[in-house]
Amino acid sequence: xxxxxxxxxxxxxxxxxxxxxxxxxxxxxxxxxxxxxxxxxxxxxxxxxxxxxxxxxxxxxxxxxxxxxxxxxxxxxxxxxxxxxxxxxxxxxxxxxxxxxxxxxxxxxxxxxxxxxxxxxxxxxxxxxxxxxxxxxxxxxxxxxxxxxxxxxxxxxxxxxxxxxxxxxxxxxxxxxxxxxxxxxxxxxxxxxxxxxxxxxxxxxxxxxxxxxxxxxxxxxxxxxxxxxxxxxxxxxxxxxxxxxxxxxxxxxxx
Numbered sequence: 149x150x151x152x153x154x155x156x157x158x159x160x161x162x163x164x165x166x167x168x169x170x171x172x173x174x175x176x177x178x179x180x181x182x183x184x185x186x187x188x189x190x191x192x193x194x195x196x197x198x199x200x201x202x203x204x205x206x207x208x209x210x211x212x213x214x215x216x217x218x219x220x221x222x223x224x225x226x227x228x229x230x231x232x233x234x235x236x237x238x239x240x241x242x243x244x245x246x247x248x249x250x251x252x253x254x255x256x257x258x259x260x261x262x263x264x265x266x267x268x269x270x271x272x273x274x275x276x277x278x279x280x281x282x283x284x285x286x287x288x289x290x291x292x293x294x295x296x297x298x299x300x301x302x303x304x305x306x307x308x309x310x311x312x313x314x315x316x317x318x319x320x321x322x323x324x325x326x327x328x329x330x331x332x333x334x335x336x337x338x339x340x341x342x343x344x345x346x347x348x349x350x351x352x353x354x355x356x357x358x359x360x361x362x363x364x365x366x367x368x369x370x371x372x373x374x375x376x377x378x379x380x381x382x383x384x385x386x387x388x389x390x391x392x393x394x395x396x397x398x399x400x401x402x403x
Contacts, residue, residue, distance in 0.1 A: 171205075172197040175277050176403035177325075179205055180370035184378040184394035191335050191393035192224050198236035198274070202243075204228075206272040207333045207397050208310070209289065210258075223261035224268070227254050236274060243274055243283040247320035251285050251310065258311040268311040271303075271333050273399070280325050280401060285318040290339055290355065295362055296329040303331075325401045330373065332362050335395040338378070341385045353384050370398035 171179050172195060181193050195205035208224055210217050231253050235246040251272065258268050271292055273284040286292065288309030291302040307318025325331070341353040361380050367373040374396040381394055 171195045172203055174203055174275070176280070177203075177275065177277070177399065177401045178370045179203065179275075179397070179399045180374055181207075181395060181397040182371065182374035182378055184382055191337070191395045192221050193395060193397055194225060194228055196229060196233070198233045201277045201279075202236050203275045203277065204232045204236055204272070205275070205397070205399065206270060207289070207335065207395065208268055208270040208272075209336050209393075211267040211311075217262075217266075220258060220261045220266060220268075223257050224254065227257045228272075243276075243322065244320040247272065247274060247283055247285050248317055251287060251307070251318045251320075252316075255287075255310040255316055256314055259314060262311065266311040267309050269309040269336070273331070275325075275399060280327075281322055282325055282331065282399070283320055283322045285320045287318050290334055290336055293332045293359060293362055294323065294325075294329065295332070296326050300359055300363060325399075327401055327403060329401045330362070330370075331399040332358070332373070332377065333397040334358055334377065335393055337394045338381050338396065341381045341394065343385050353381050357384070370400040373400070374398045 192208040198204045269289040270287040271289040286306045291304045377396045
């Protein structure tokens with residue numbers, strides 16, 4: 149806990165809440181997401197099966213407060229689900245090309261819904277259930293953290309945030325996930341979670357603390373790991389009120 153708050157009776161921390169959408173069951177893997185406290189900003193996260201072998205998922209951080217950007221959030225969800233299914237359900241697709249096309253169309257759809265520029269960092273992935281591979285794009289989002297037997301690597305930005313330039317494109321590389329590998333995605337609110345030390349200097353939770361928690365955790369399920377990450381952020385901030393969405397999404401390969 150922060151030294152500044154140790155002399156007071158601690159206030160109860162916000163509840164951890166599973167995402168209110170039903171994520172698909174995956175053979176040999178699992179996916180889950182958790183939020184911490186009230187959802188006040190523009191985090192959008194979803195996952196769906198788009199073919200017999202492919203699972204599409206994404207974490208988007210739409211700029212602005214939730215009550216003001218509902219049309220943009222709705223457009224993002226509709227495009228993600230309808231176009232994602234259309235692109236990734238085709239026979240013998242090139243996953244990288246499909247992912248690039250999805251991001252291009254999402255980008256334009258967000259700008260149309262916002263009637264102008266509206267920043268939306270995004271991490272979108274397609275997990276191949278049979279091959280254990282992940283095709284992804286990171287449009288200016290917080291790096292994804294991939295943990296396996298060799299350590300933790302960052303899946304950094306492959307393009308600009310969505311919603312800024314109508315013809316912007318993102319690269320879509322593919323990585324393999326070994327048994328036991330974990331992909332952790334966190335929203336900007338997690339990395340920017342603040343605490344004040346005894347000298348009243350603002351301190352951010354930071355990506356390095358996220359990386360440390362991922363390195364030391366041994367949770368058996370995706371949901372438990374997401375909860376562990378966000379609980380550590382809540383303890384760090386020492387605040388019952390959350391100024392921005394705190395979200396963690398986990399893809400865990402179990403077999």
